[in-house]
Amino acid sequence: MSLKQLIKSIPFVRFSLALGMGIFLAEKLEKADLQTALIIFGVVAVFLLLTLLVPFVFQKYTFRWLAGCFFFFFLLLTGIAITLSSGVRRFDGECEITAKARVVEGDISLSGYYIFVVDPLKYSTRSQFRCGNDELWQIIVEPKDSFLVIPASPGNIVSFRTNLSGHSDNTNPESFDYGKYLFRQGISATGFVLAEDFQVVEKTGMAGIMGAIKRTRNKVYDIYRENGIADEELQVLSALTLGMRQVLDDEVKSWFIHSGAIHVLAVSGLHVGIIFVFVNWFLSLFLSRRSILKVIFVILVLVFYAILTGGAPSVFRAVVMLSVIQIGIYAQRPGNIYNLLGLSAFIILLIQPMALFHPGFWLSHMAVAGIVTFYPLFSKLYAGKNVFIRSLGDLVAVSLSAQLGTFPLSLFLFRAFPSWFLLSNLFILPLVAPVLILAKLLVFASSQSFLASVFAGVLNELLRFMIEVVKWLNSLPAAYLQGIWLSGATMFLFYLVLTSLTMWHNFKIRLFLKSCLAGLLLILLILNIEYWGKRNTDAFVVFDSGRKPLIGCIVSGQASLFSDDETTERQMNFICSGFFSRYSINMQRQKLFHSSDGGSQVSSFYALGGYYLGVGDVDVDHIKIKSSVKNKILGVIILGDLKGDIKKFLNTIGKPTVILTDACPPWSKGRRLSTLKSSGVEIYDVSQSGAYVSLAVPLSLDTFFN
Template sequence: MLFFLIAYLNATRQLFPSPWMGVATFFLIFSIGLFSTYYSIPENQANHYLQKDSGTEKIFFAKAIITEELKPTQFSERYLLKVEELISETEIHSSRGKLLLNVNSDSINLQPGNKILIPWTPQEIKPPLNPFQFNYKDYMKRLGVERQVSISGEQLEVTGQEENFIVLAWTLREKLISNLRNYDFGKEELAVFQALILGQRRDIDDQLYKNYAAAGAIHILAISGLHIGILMLLLNFLLKPVEKLKYGKYLKPGLVIILLWGFAILSGLSPSVVRAVCMFSFIAIGLQLKRKTSTLNSLFLSLFFLLLINPFYLFQVGFQMSYLAVFSIIVFQPYINRLFSPKIRIIDYFWKIISVSLAAQIGVLPLSLYYFHQFPGLFLVSSLVVLPLLGFILALGILVILLAFMNILPQILADLLGMVITFLNTFIGKIAKFDVFVFSDIDFSLLQSMAVYLILLGILLVIAKPNFKRLCFLLISIMGFQLASFYNKINNPADEIVVFHRTRESVIGKKQKYDLTIFAENKDQLSFLKAYLRERQIENFSLQQLPDILSVSDQICLVIDTTASYNLKEFQPEFIILRNSPRLNMERLINQLQPRQIIADGSNHPSFVNQWRNTCRLKKIPFHYTGEKGAYIFP
């Protein structure tokens, strides 16, 4: 800060710009970002519950506030908590930090703002037990959640209710949803309406969700930059007469921002909505200045502001895709729009929709392939129908919500909205049936994604001002993508044997180049292998019965099941796999066979696993249980 102030004072006294001002500004922003990130990491916060829980005094209870309701699992309700106090036998410790709460009860009725008392039994969130599966632990870590507590409903006590702006917004949203149920909406129509306008997706069934994903329209079911962007354009259009007033140039963006935040309140002030509204609040000001650079500067200013609040936003998928989509629309859409200039107004309208959709897709495609491994080939067809309908549904939906809240909603308006959403669902369902146009299971690495963004930057530079250096940058970026693809290929092992984890099942895979042989008894329980098949680029897949002996890189692996047969003369396998809880004497087994490693898969009972682990520890033999350490990949 001192360096910046000196450089600023020096710059005010000079006729020409000083380079030190730019250097000082860079270091100031860099330092602010560095400190903001450092102090947002839980391990660096003195009063975070990770620090308190590592002390010598045992913690018995925790006081916390529910901040967010998450989508429930098949077995439990899930909530995000903000820890406030940890209670030991002699003291109450002030604390902080986010916590994941799993409540194993169907009758519990919790909501954001509830102050609760729970037993303090924090556990680490488990990483995936099989290769390449979705890592929920990393996902929660990016949200600032380090631990989870799993309890039953009887172990929890609601001690009060916090009243703040977010809780009031959530309560208002629930009341609005309750009011809508009094009208004659179909189940699917109401579920989609709640998702589109109020950001509540809990009532959408799996098949409808899959249809929207296959049609390339899944993003409209979560309120994001798309919804807020359309709403901002509608408000800009409706408030255009305000510009004719004396201070209309300043009044209009102010009204747009106020109304955008009003919509955020209707949607319950969820984190994704707040981020999107914050971003477009800055963009609304930039658009009013009517300069392309102002819009881009506003976009990056909102990015800087949000990352100061929470640097971990940078690692959240929705945040990344929202900013990339908006940036790509601002930068690429004008170039795409110039490719075709129709004279007929209706054709020009749909061409603008196509150009916006193409520009947005350019920005998010590399990340979409990396995170979701699929590409909807009919996204343009979907966009031509979905985007105009979404604008209409947003405008009519907000009106319907407000009238329903005041109990003066005419049934004809509710019927009209229901008909439009029904048409949307039907159209999405028909598009989803063309599954031949849904390109799925695409293997696309992070390095390839980064290389594609460099290629897009090179294309943009060449289009804007072609010269030799920019053309070289583009060609080098293309070579970078080729190198990333080559690295992805050589990083794929030619041969591999994996003991996968599957509860009450034994599943072992043997990979040879692009062929995979699965040794398993139940072929209907192998859907969890989808990610492994994609990442290892498997072309041929076969299923066989599990043999008693496997060959692993010129080493022998013995598979012992319920028969517990291992009395073979002069036979010393390097590895032993235990399955289906064989009744054996582990000490005798180790003494007789002298294995290098013992592996127990998910088909074994935990009590057997505990006994085997203890014996292996005494005999100093490495023991691997897939239920704790995940799948075992043979070296």
């Protein structure tokens, strides 16, 4: 196949690119721009129709490329229109509201608060606030007691009173934008609800197909539990077969992440493929290969499984691909696998435009693209060997191929890499098919106690072995490399190199080899400039971390993060990991205060050629500072309830910038603010303005690419 033929054989890849560009552009627009977009959409549609009809009238028509251009803009505007019509409106400000709503999702936070996603049914407010038809709200409810039992489940009707507010901008540099994530999930506003302002009005289940699916999933979960599968084994089995990743403990989840086997717990194409092969084989015992009943039944089973497991993009992608393959076999028309990938992306984006911003959407498609591209190359290395070597080689080849397809994107998104992913795939992947099949057999045989106990016993042993393997891999040295920074430009260059290398191997065109070598040189240049930049970076940052202060210092690329003992690793990674990955070479954690003694709640932080002073619950009149460093104090961070004459203290050290944090109690903050404003010092309130960042970074290529 020539290069021109290859491009012609993947039309849906081009269609998906145009549609995706429209969705991306739509996020920059407001819902009010929908009418304008629809008018332009109609004009382009008319011109597209004309360019398609003209060749039938004029046989020598030579401007056929116009149809392609208009069709490109047609798809681009389609992406804009479907995104604006299905998305939610941005809600700015805050309003007090009393509402009745239906619970869509429910969970418990690490701090014990209930988190509900609700669909508003009725509401009353004194403001001009108006809620759209498809908008959801997220409410955080104060618990009435210490029992971690969710008071409402999906489908229940609840009433509450809260101050509803829109999503605020990201307040910490390079951190995960949780507000944007919620907005893309269709959640337009959030609110905190006191325990006395929340009530379950009606305990009803979810109606319709989704309600039936949820009840089926819960019934299967109960069958697992009733047959002796419990604890970590139950968590892993529920995530692996039902997509219930919310039941996973953080510790169990971290074992799978750090060992490189987390994709096993995310229901994806691997699981759908196993179901497809099993159902296809079973039906082949009774129906012919090209039976229309077989095609319909297989597709229905795959769709049901996709809905049952939560409908992740990777699952729908696999269902679309396998359905098209099944139809192609029936029609005796084999399809191009890259075009099938494009078709699945196109259908998913039409149904769920916001899937474009979901990491799973990209990772699943890139993993399959990597397998299709590189697996044939690797398989040639062990072709003709014995069965054992070929089986082992297939596992390694598939793992390496998928990793090559997702490696740049994974580094860009997660800033980490599991070093022992090959070992985890060698041990874990062969167990997935037996676990899935045994789980299905356990459900079907649940009424037969003997058979059910046999299947459950084998399942327990396989799951226990799987867990022990990931625990062992997690304990190996350098199991999970963190703090890796990869810019968007470098990620793009990595994919350019991989694509150029593959194209050169297939078509032997020297231009692709030159592109590959040029891309590699650019990557090395960018990585060296970024490393030089980090070695010469100094920074000081007070993160917006609520009542648990987090303070970071970077001196010549060496970073220190100061926190108290109660701050967890997960909280630090969520808030700080992006900043330190981008601007530092490595990071060490240190205690904020070396003693809980009130007289010792003073710390100094060296950064940017001076000192920042952190003061907690302390009397400032008792703080003695050497005269040699008084003129080097750049700022004072208030981390508690200060006592003493703060105004006098600041005058003695030259009135540096005062940084207020939420670790300072509200009553103390209010009292100190009036005092500080009268003293004429510069005040920076982290809770109002976001993280305080003072950064000295040399010019680098990263400046131009981000």
